[in-house]
Amino acid sequence: MTIRGDLELLTRTGHLFSSVREEFVCAARDLDTWSRLGARQAARDLVRDSGTHQIRKLYSSAALAEERSRGHLGELVGRGARVRIAATALPHETIVIDRRFVILAGSDTPGGREYTLSTAPTLVGGVYALFEAAWETATDLEAFLRGERPQLDADSRTVLRALGSGATDETAARDLGMSLRTYRRRVAELLDTLDAGSRFQAGVRAGELGLNG
Template sequence: MHTRLRELCGRAAKECRIFSSSYVQLPNSVEQGNQWERVVAERGISIRAVHQDSFRGDSAELGAARWLAALGGRIRTVPVLPTPMALVDEHVALVPLDPEDATRGALELNGHEAVAALRTIFEHFWVTATPWDEPAQRDGEGLSPRERDLLRLLASGFTDESMCRKLGISLRTVRRAVADLMARLGAHSRFEAGVQAVRCGWL
């Protein structure tokens, strides 16, 4: 997927829109930055990327974000993304055949109408995402966006292992966050936590 992504973005006329952090490759230095991101940005092509919040805890990815932002790229984060994908201009989309393993190949869609739904999905996530260099805001219940999504996954019956894959965070972090939410809800089980979350208006 990454090879084709570079080819497509290299031919972009207006904008590249990206879901996920896996496409970013940090050069050893700005002087050595001859990756496609630099080439695209220097041609005046807009780059917008939405990453998962777990990206904020990765120093290498944050360094890549600073490097890309210095070239004019814009990066935001959300707790969960539906799938990695890339949109080039208004008529080309690239999505992995297996969202959990981009090395297994990708599906390329062409045509304005064919990628219309994916453009809508991207823009929805973009307007609700938090700029990468701003702290994630808590809502009226004191929940961060990741905690809110963790509650939804918990209530939907996801296991700790599946939640860590979905959120892109470690198993230890998931278990610690679940324990914290249960304590705040005064719950002694996951089922009780779901009931209490509904009663408190958290779900």
């Protein structure tokens, strides 16, 4: 079933949100959608009486950009929801309720954003399975905030990858098209920001922070 526009979404699916029995899972890029709908309050209510059901929310790191959003997420966690942060963009909002309904958000169009609501078990199951897989390996909000990765620039990331490849400085520098001296400067800077006393230690840190790809 296709739904066009936020208003229709609210009227058509509003009752679903208050009928959650066991589980409410949601994947999204950030918290904009619901704030735009003014549905933040509804979500809050949803969480409030969540004694009976489980709430899981998976966001991209973009959700942490604004201070306001961070506060809201913290509040959610405080009320019993589980929040995790995924490494990818999650451009399409996805909601699965009780493994019975799935709501997928499309892209913005002139006529308003398009949503798809479905109860087909195949569809719900497939989406749920993928959500599960993404959820399983995402990092907990708390851990993510604690881990506050020292955010490296693109340059450092390349160096990191080169280091991880096991190449010597010489070949790595050549591959990256920079001089040996500069490459080593980069490495030194990297060790510095990672607060590592040796390359080995830096490797461990890099691994911990999941800076590899």
